[in-house]
Amino acid sequence: MKKVILLIIICFSFLSQSKAQSQTPASNLYKGTFDGKTPITLYIQTSENQCNAELDYASMYRYKSNKWIQVYITQNKKIENEFVMVEHGFSGVLILKKVGNTFSGLWISPDTKKQLKIELKEVSMTKKEIEKYTSEMERVSFDNNDC
16 A cells, blocks of 8 residues: 555656646747848747647847847737737837748838848757846846736
C-alpha cells in the first residue's frame, strides 16, 4: 500500500512539473527596417491559451530610440500567417504576413496618411538575452496596464 501511495505521489509530482514547463512562453526576436532605412526590433512571446486551442501573444517593438512600444497581436483565424498588431494607445498599426522566419507588411498611422513598409527577420537569442527581453516585456506591460 505504501508503495502505491508513493508511486501516485511521484506521478503527480512529475505531471505538475511537466505542466509547469509546458506553460513557459516561447520567445522570438525579429530585427529589420521601416522602409529599408530605420532599424526596428520586435519581440514576441507566444503561449497556449489555457481555455482553448488558440495562441496568446505578448509583444513589444522599438525603433530609433530605446523606448519599447507594447503591441497587441491578433492572428487572422482564416489565414494563419497574417497578423494585425495594434500599438498601445492606438498610435499605429502593423499589418504583417509571416513567411518562414520573416515578417513583412506595413506600419500605418492612425489617420492612415503615413504608411511604411516593414521587413523583419528572426534572429537567435542567448538565454541571457531571452531573460532580458522577458523582463523588459513584463516592465512594459506593467507600465501600460497597472491600475
